[in-house]
Amino acid sequence: MARRTIPTVPLPEFVPKPEVDRALDWVFFVFGGVAAVWLAYLLLRESFTLGWWQIAFAVVYWVLLAYLVLPRLHRILTRIYVPDYFIGRARTSDGLLGDPINLALLGDETQIHEAMNRAGWTLADDLSLQTGVTIVKSTVLRRSYNEAPVSPLMLFGRKQDFAYQQEVNGTPGKRHHVRFWRCPPGWMLPGGHRAEWLAAGTYDKSVGFSLFTLQVTHKIDEHTDDERDHIVETVRGANPAASVSVIKDFSTGYHSRNGGGDSIMTDGDLPILNLRALPTPPGALGEVPTDSREKRPAPIIVGSLLMVFGALSTAIIAAAVAAAWPELLKTLDVDGDDGEWVLWFVFAFLALVALAELFLAWQVFLGSNWARVVALSANAIGLALQVVSLESGGPAITIDTSLIPVALDILLLLALSSHSATTYARSQRKTPKRIAARPGGVAAY
Incomplete structure (x- = not known):
């Protein structure tokens, strides 16, 4: 077994976050909790239409409830009533x-x-x-x-x-x-x-x-x-x-x-x-x-992969526009070059969105906080628009329409607003000074 080495420098310290940043993190965190509850409701309502698939769907619902919804709700509530100082007890990742x-x-x-x-x-x-x-x-x-x-x-x-x-x-x-x-x-x-x-x-x-x-x-x-x-x-x-x-x-x-x-x-x-x-x-x-907060947490990796998946989906739509170019020209109610310009605009817009999503995904993976905030903001706005559309009489969110994309958006929101993702993205290290160890090998802090 490989042996671990004796530390000769103090652990890196984290620079305290400004209050505005803390408030923004909290808003995204709570919004993610509300979105998770909404997703649980959508899945429960949809389960009544699945017939024999309800048994398999129950497993999916349990995973959502046990590993996403309840932990997020506990994290929100424990931040209010559980002391954030040493009281002789460890805390779970849910708070x-x-x-x-x-x-x-x-x-x-x-x-x-x-x-x-x-x-x-x-x-x-x-x-x-x-x-x-x-x-x-x-x-x-x-x-x-x-x-x-x-x-x-x-x-x-x-x-x-x-x-x-x-x-x-x-x-x-x-x-x-x-x-x-x-x-x-x-x-x-x-x-x-x-x-x-x-x-x-x-x-x-x-x-x-x-x-x-x-x-x-x-x-x-x-x-x-x-x-x-x-x-x-x-x-x-x-x-x-x-x-x-x-x-x-x-x-x-x-x-x-x-x-x-x-x-x-x-x-x-x-x-x-x-x-x-x-x-x-x-x-x-x-x-x-080492400090566990220095390691890239799983939510950052999951969030980056979901963003890559979103970019690929956008790129596929752009490719579909290019493949169906003649048919789309016929369906557009415009004449001559105007139709071409419209299609070129749509194609270019989709391509740019896909590239922007890939770039943001890479920056999030590297730990960029601004990229994480941009991704969370765009995600939250998109989910809010879905709710507004639904409440305004728009198409229902079902498994045959937009339930899966909505679920992936909520998963992205939960991942990037999680405590570990926030800590990793916002952490700034002070360069520790190497100092001599005490006799016996114990680092002098």
């Missing part, structure tokens, strides 16, 4: 309160990997389309997948830096797992306690449906303290140089639910696992730490 933060660590990243490897833990793969398909297959077929990915949870505005797990009984349906987040430079726990990493450890006992979003997910055991203690015991048992101290009653003991609706309970104690005395493997210094 719901997730698993409890039940472990703090001192030490560099390489020491954590060394300690977890010695303790018999396996580094989890990053979640992607390929690994997602693999974990579904392994769960259904009950096949071992030691490196199965874990779902993202958010802390400090970003998903976990990495995760470790221990598979149980050779199936990814049951496993010990723990997520790790690097703390921001200079950050301290409430009460002034020093921590360089925070972690959330829970035990997956089965696979089921989320209570709040209806998504397929792992269900965790409610006794999260048992998992916390299991992590500490396995690491200390395999690493004699590791030590632990406990902040008693760091939080009030509580019973609650996580973002999947699973019950959780904890006594509120927070162990601090000190790994600084562990030997550092040679040759591990020198690389800049």
Whole structure:
């Protein structure tokens, strides 16, 4: 397994967004939520006309509801009522309160990997389309997948830096797992306690449906303290140089639910696992730490592909105009060269629109925020015109007419207005200054 290197520079910081930009992001985000609800209504109404296709359509509707509509609604509502500061809980990508933060660590990243490897833990793969398909297959077929990915949870505005797990009984349906987040430079726990990493450890006992979003997910055991203690015991048992101290009653003991609706309970104690005395493997210094917000998120990729699809559709229409040129001239109620000019104008306009869409798609893919805003604005205007046309007695939106194009427009709106797409497009990095590491290899922030 490739080892991760010790950071020698602080994490890049994000320049705060102006209030106008924040407001514009929020408008697009809420508009996307409203559009998703509208699409759910259109699909539900259309399902009554499909006869035997209703069963297959129900699956499509569940996917829309569970993975697009409900997450967006939760994200809108949780922005209002869930605190946006550290309260000892991670958050789901939908904004719901997730698993409890039940472990703090001192030490560099390489020491954590060394300690977890010695303790018999396996580094989890990053979640992607390929690994997602693999974990579904392994769960259904009950096949071992030691490196199965874990779902993202958010802390400090970003998903976990990495995760470790221990598979149980050779199936990814049951496993010990723990997520790790690097703390921001200079950050301290409430009460002034020093921590360089925070972690959330829970035990997956089965696979089921989320209570709040209806998504397929792992269900965790409610006794999260048992998992916390299991992590500490396995690491200390395999690493004699590791030590632990406990902040008693760091939080009030509580019973609650996580973002999947699973019950959780904890006594509120927070162990601090000190790994600084562990030997550092040679040759591990020198690389800049990565930040998950620097990676191109899936919504940016999906949005770019949808824009390319739209450009190709426009180009096909332009090609159809060119192919049917003589027939179109006959149908135009104009004479002579006027008909030619009209067709040339239509063809040129469609060609320019297709080229503009391709250019915008490429800029969005590269992370250009202005291109994202232009694409969102054009998309929102187009959807608003669809609603106005419908309410004015225009043609109904059905699966035989414009339902699919409308659905693709709403998918584009949801993708480019998502939190990860917005963060990626609007992030501006300050150039970090490389500074010397402390004795023992821990970067001095």
